[in-house]
Structures are given as C-alpha cells and as structure tokens.
Amino acid sequence: MIGLKIAEGREAEVFAWQGEAAVLKLYRPGYSGHFAESAALGQLEDSGVAPRLIDVVQIDGRHGLVMERLVGTDMLALLERQPWRMFALARMFADAHVLVHSVQAPELLDVRQLLATRIEGAVARPELRDFALRILEGLPSGDRLCHGDLHPGNVLVDAGRVSVIDWTNTTRGVPEADYARTMLLLERADPMPGTSLLFRGVMAAGRSAFARAYSRTYRKHSRDPLRHFDSWVIVHTAARLAEGIEVEEPRLLAFLDRAWRRAAC
Ligand SMILES: Nc1ncnc2c1ncn2[C@@H]1O[C@H](COP(=O)(O)OP(=O)(O)O)[C@@H](O)[C@H]1O
Ligand SMILES: [Mg+2]
Structure with a gap:
C-alpha cells in the first residue's frame, strides 16, 4: 500500500511502501526510465551496492518500481x-x-x-x-x-x-x-x-x-x-x-x- 511521499524529482515521485521496508518509485506519466532502472537493478541483485528490486507495478497507468528502502x-x-x-x-x-x-x-x-x-x-x-x-x-x-x-x-x-x-x-x-x-x-x-x-x-x-x-x-x-x-x-x-x-x-x-x-x- 502507498504511504507518505518521501521525495520527488523531475521524472518520478518516491513513496513509502508497505510500512518501512520498501519504497515505490512512481514515474510521472510519459516517463519510461523504469526500463533501464529495473534492468540495472536486476543485474545488481547481489552486489550490495544498490537497493534490491522487489516488484514492478502499474498504478493509475503509471510505471512503478518497488525496491528495498535504504536508510541513510x-x-x-x-x-x-x-x-x-x-x-x-x-x-x-x-x-x-x-x-x-x-x-x-x-x-x-x-x-x-x-x-x-x-x-x-x-x-x-x-x-x-x-x-x-x-x-x-x-x-x-x-x-x-x-x-x-x-x-x-x-x-x-x-x-x-x-x-x-x-x-x-x-x-x-x-x-x-x-x-x-x-x-x-x-x-x-x-x-x-x-x-x-x-x-x-x-x-x-x-x-x-x-x-x-x-x-x-x-x-x-x-x-x-x-x-x-x-x-x-x-x-x-x-x-x-x-x-x-x-x-x-x-x-x-x-x-x-x-x-x-x-x-x-
Ligand atoms: N531505495 C530507496 N530507499 C530510500 N530512499 C530512496 C530510495 N530510492 C530513492 N530514494 C529517495 O528518493 C530520492 C529520489 O530518488 P531518485 O531515484 O534519485 O530519483 P530522481 O530521478 O527523482 O532523482 C532520493 O534522493 C532518495 O532521497
Ligand atoms: Mg536522483
């Protein structure tokens, strides 16, 4: 479930997702950076240098990536x-x-x-x-x-x-x-x-x-x-x-x- 907005940029908004463990990066309509981002996170799965990709979703026609929430x-x-x-x-x-x-x-x-x-x-x-x-x-x-x-x-x-x-x-x-x-x-x-x-x-x-x-x-x-x-x-x-x-x-x-x-x- 979508929680509070954590941050936003030109291309996407970032929300808390299902409590504290994950975030949802929701791309603005018309942006398709999720292709490259999900491919990269997939390649980096066990590297420890990027958040873990949890899910790829669509919400109200917008693309979204659910990923590990990093503290820091x-x-x-x-x-x-x-x-x-x-x-x-x-x-x-x-x-x-x-x-x-x-x-x-x-x-x-x-x-x-x-x-x-x-x-x-x-x-x-x-x-x-x-x-x-x-x-x-x-x-x-x-x-x-x-x-x-x-x-x-x-x-x-x-x-x-x-x-x-x-x-x-x-x-x-x-x-x-x-x-x-x-x-x-x-x-x-x-x-x-x-x-x-x-x-x-x-x-x-x-x-x-x-x-x-x-x-x-x-x-x-x-x-x-x-x-x-x-x-x-x-x-x-x-x-x-x-x-x-x-x-x-x-x-x-x-x-x-x-x-x-x-x-x-
Ligand atoms: N996995 C994450 N865990 C915690 N915070 C995150 C995560 N991903 C993004 N954020 C927060 O959202 C902000 C914007 O995310 P980012 O991926 O850099 O998108 P933008 O394209 O808007 O710069 C980051 O600066 C950070 O504060
Ligand atoms: Mg950024």
Whole structure:
C-alpha cells in the first residue's frame, strides 16, 4: 500500500511502501526510465551496492518500481553537513563506482547510442555537434554497466554502506565512458537546485578536491584501462548540452569550443 511521499524529482515521485521496508518509485506519466532502472537493478541483485528490486507495478497507468528502502543520507547532504569527511567520502564514492563497473549488462542500450541522440539535440553550433559526433564514432563499445548520472546526490550512505540509486540513465559501455561522465559532473555541473548559497560557496572550493580524490581512488582500484578519457569528456560535454541546464551552457560551450579549435590546429 502507498504511504507518505518521501521525495520527488523531475521524472518520478518516491513513496513509502508497505510500512518501512520498501519504497515505490512512481514515474510521472510519459516517463519510461523504469526500463533501464529495473534492468540495472536486476543485474545488481547481489552486489550490495544498490537497493534490491522487489516488484514492478502499474498504478493509475503509471510505471512503478518497488525496491528495498535504504536508510541513510545522500552524500551531497553529508558533504554539506560534515565537510571534514570529504576525502573519506570521495574514496567510498569511487569504490562504489569501481564495483558498479565490474558488473556486465550486455542487454542494455549502448552508451554511444544514447550519446549520439543527445548530441544531435544539443544546444550548440552545428560544427561543434559534428565535431563531437566524429569523436564519438571513434570510441569503443563495451558491455559493462554504466550508471550515466553518478554524482554524490545519487548515493546514499548509511554508516559504512554506500548504495547507488537513480538508475534511469543506465547503459552499457566501457567503464571509462561512465568515469568521464562523473568527472564532468563533479568538475563542471551546476549544484542541484535547492543547494544553499553557503554550500554553493563551499562546493566551489571543495569540488575539485573531491573530484581529485575520487579520481585517484578510482584509477588506483579499477583494473580497466583509461585510454580515451579526454575524448569521452568531450562527447559527454556535448551531450550534456541537451539536458536543458541553461546556467551551465556558457561553461560547457567554452570547453567544447576550445577542444574544437585545438583539434583544428
Ligand atoms: N531505495 C530507496 N530507499 C530510500 N530512499 C530512496 C530510495 N530510492 C530513492 N530514494 C529517495 O528518493 C530520492 C529520489 O530518488 P531518485 O531515484 O534519485 O530519483 P530522481 O530521478 O527523482 O532523482 C532520493 O534522493 C532518495 O532521497
Ligand atoms: Mg536522483
């Protein structure tokens, strides 16, 4: 039975479900992220790094996933409240990501396909879009689970346990594709709406230190090669320009423009 609403985002509302043990993520009409999310949670069944999927339901014509209810606080809120834990949290965040990348998900959409679609819809000059699409064509495919939106707001921390949520953008690919997307989010994405002014200031100072600590641990603990990191960052930057986050656009466009000019020389 549906209980109280716990949270809501652009794509879905999250409710308590049958007491304390589970939550229902109910997608808004017209959203179909439940396909990727249920496939990913199925692959992650025994990994301990994501909530357990309990059921797939339809309520009033809307798709819903019933999943294990996690206790804990999201890592963004923890960073705000306990900034002195930043380095330890960055290491936990990186280790969770390495674990995600050890999982195979051959039946999911190829990350390159998703990126191509987004780049075609990016708010950028045609030559910048073509530049990113040409780079994308040269990048390899892979069969590893890629979260697609891994940032501290999508990680819940309960004592020592780290759980990754929000698997609606999940695809398959080489791990470094997903690592590059997270680096882009950590270094250049806008803090989420609702972030306090004070925390925006702290974040501006702390985000590159968090990104560096994440990157160090990820590179140390991952067995997968990083061969085309700069290219993946370029294609993710172009694709991000299709997400409609206007405040980021000047920064992302300037980065893309510099990469385009460098390649033209
Ligand atoms: N399995 C879960 N257990 C407890 N809380 C959850 C769970 N899944 C989601 N939530 C809560 O709901 C919020 C939104 O969920 P999320 O999957 O990130 O969707 P959105 O697409 O709206 O960001 C999370 O930040 C978290 O507070
Ligand atoms: Mg989320």
